[in-house]
Amino acid sequence: MDNVNIKKLAKALHLSTSTVSRAFRDNSDISAATKARILAMAKELNYQPNHYASNLREQKSKTIAVIVPELANNYFSLAIQSIERVASAKGYHILVYATNDQFEKEVSFIKHLHNGRADGIIMSVSGEANNHNYLNELSKKRLPIVFFDRVYEDIETPRVITNDYDSSFAATKHLIQQGCKRIAYLAVNKTLSIGKTRMQGYIDALKKFKIPFEDELIIDCTNNYKENIDRLKKAFIDLKPDGVFTSVERLAFATYYACYDINLVIPKDLKVIGFSSLEIAPLLNPSLSTVTQPASELGKTAAELLFKMLENPTDVTPTTQLVLNSKLVQRESTSKD
Amino acid sequence: MDNVNIKKLAKALHLSTSTVSRAFRDNSDISAATKARILAMAKELNYQPNHYASNLREQKSKTIAVIVPELANNYFSLAIQSIERVASAKGYHILVYATNDQFEKEVSFIKHLHNGRADGIIMSVSGEANNHNYLNELSKKRLPIVFFDRVYEDIETPRVITNDYDSSFAATKHLIQQGCKRIAYLAVNKTLSIGKTRMQGYIDALKKFKIPFEDELIIDCTNNYKENIDRLKKAFIDLKPDGVFTSVERLAFATYYACYDINLVIPKDLKVIGFSSLEIAPLLNPSLSTVTQPASELGKTAAELLFKMLENPTDVTPTTQLVLNSKLVQRESTSKD
């Protein structure tokens, strides 16, 4: 590489490397004139301070890592976009990782990141089922981590979540008020805490309105698109629910496809509401009633929290928990007639 | 930081740092026994080789940067997901940047990346209108760059694109065959090469089928959601097109919203087709005819191309251009009755 570095700059200007270096720091003693000369030359030669050298020296990377279950996902895209925005404004860069819901990947990413590559981590976890004590084992030298949306409840670290229980309760209640008697709950992974919380809201709403809870109406779905649709078709035919509450966005889509296939009419035969932050929910056929999660705000809040931790570690207690509110938006898919 | 480094490992094992270092390289001479001892201790102490130190030493980062106009975008999400997958499999990490269509941001990202932080760049450009000679000025020391989707035609670097001209021609032809006589073209930025190519397909199809081209039917849209809808409503009322071809996904959504607002019925009053890679296009009301771009494949191909450049620079000529085919999918939004 014919890269320009401080040494070359110094030689070109007949100065020492320390003087040149000083020109790029703000506080150091250096005459205005030399500083100007140096900056001019730096610009001319297109000098870029070597990131690795400075970070090796300073022991921080101005980089944060974002770990999510999937990237091709409307919800996480929105969150990442906000995170990038906050980070960029602070002069930070973001590394992005997708676990594809593989727990081992998560562990490997996290462990790897503890090599100085990132100063902090924002993560929506995967694999609640597993032993995530690996995070505690990093103990003292663990990087600052902020969980968002999907969290590990037994790990002490700040988190930003939405009011899932209340939203689920409200969504279920909404279905009941629209006349549903047999409401199916579409779960994606019963062991995820977020799934449990959401399911509890559903269960409690049923109880509150004296609708018997039936275990078979909890339909456990997979990560496989086609398989979900098949499973749903079978379930809808066998169990004849009149309402469906989906715990994640893509299961609402699967529900639509399943209904199209077996000629169930939404909302006449089956009313549907789901967690989602899709902007085009109003354009669906029929328009989809949603529990709209503030995805962007979630990302923004998580990023701001992480920066607070980085800038002033003692300001943020590990038990910090910020809760943002989702919003129930009623549309045609749950309308009465 | 109480970080474990090679020195600490060495001390703990009563070895020299070089021996310890060797344990982590594959080719060096080291006895199997010592190597095992070292690796065991490394595991026990949770040793992670410092990324910055090794990369400073080796002058490469095992990191690639991905720059896109926006992150909260179905199309780019899919692309990024594939890029991440390819990179991850190669042991590379990805840095993600959004320009939000601000050209200055692009320049600043790119320049900054030439500090060793990334080994290569995958980019979908913004701001074709501007002088992008800054890329040439980096000359010899320019990082390997692969353009995808949106490219600068005057910069010599490998690129992966879709067959935009053919697709546009086919989409326009499709509208004509469905009976449209006044077809509006919704442009997002006339100066983008991708916009120009797509528009040319539209223009040539009109010509081929002897439909007069009317300049006012080219509707230039913005990045502002609401403003687009207003603009479209006005255009639809004033110009009374009977078909709309949208050059990007979100303009199809804007068209739907505009039609809902002014009570135009798709496809009766207005047929709509648009570039899109939305999986749920069939669920829209009415289901949306699309030119479906192979977003994931595009990302995958771009990533593979970049790695080829990194691994064997001479293998890839700067004029390399890979073209992937989009697919026209007819749905209700362009049906005849």
Place this chain on the structure above:
DNA sequence: TTGTAGGCGTTATCAT
């Protein structure tokens, strides 16, 4: 097979 030493590019400390 293992150890010693120098350097990757930067910055902070200390001297001048």
Place this chain on the structure above:
DNA sequence: ATGATAACGCCTACAA
């Protein structure tokens, strides 16, 4: 105000 020097953690000639 500027320069010399050491150190961040790792890797690799070269020496032993």
